[in-house]
Amino acid sequence: MKKNFKSNLLLGILLLVLAAAFIYGMAQLFDHSEYCRVLFCGESAGNGVIGRVDPASQQTLAARVELAGRISMYIFAVVTAMQFLAFFLALTVLRRIKRNAVAPEFKLRQLEGADIFFDVPLYIGLFGTVSSFLVMTFSPQSARLIAYSSTLIGIIFSLALRVTLLFPFRQKLLNLTAGVEK
Secondary structure: OHHHHHHHHHHHHHHHHHHHHHHHHHHHHHHHOHHHHHHHHOOOOOOOOOOOOEOOEOOOHHHHHHHHHHHHHHHHHHHHHHHHHHHHHHHHHHHHHHHOOOOHHHHHHHHHHHHHHHOHHHHHHHHHHHHHHHHOOOOHHHHHHHHHHHHHHHHHHHHHHHHHHHHHHHHHHHHHHHOOOO
């Protein structure tokens, strides 16, 4: 039991470090990649049409657009990191249920109780979509990017968990309870 706790703790710490590294990497990309900045700020950010971004002055329109883009980038990075954490949490829950030395009927009931973990990516995607509405007043371009991408990532992760992991395991358990073996 202690060994399992230690390995789960180390895995949790590793995942948090990877999430922090991803968010830091996104911030570095925003600072050093024009493509990333345009992705979150829009085409007009930082060019001469609406004014140059001056780090000393936060009052220009370009500075506000860049700030909204930076906030959007952080929301996107945090939502994406949360998606990966939720994915690995669901994997851990499923792995624990598989390893339990109990009857297949009981494992099926455990899967019903753990069903919420396979929906968490959808909820995180919804959180990203709602967060994008907060940014929309400042930067409609980046708000759409957050809304669509966070929802899409949530759908993909939840679907991947359900189709590739949950469904085959549930089918195997149902076959075992019915006495059918593959």
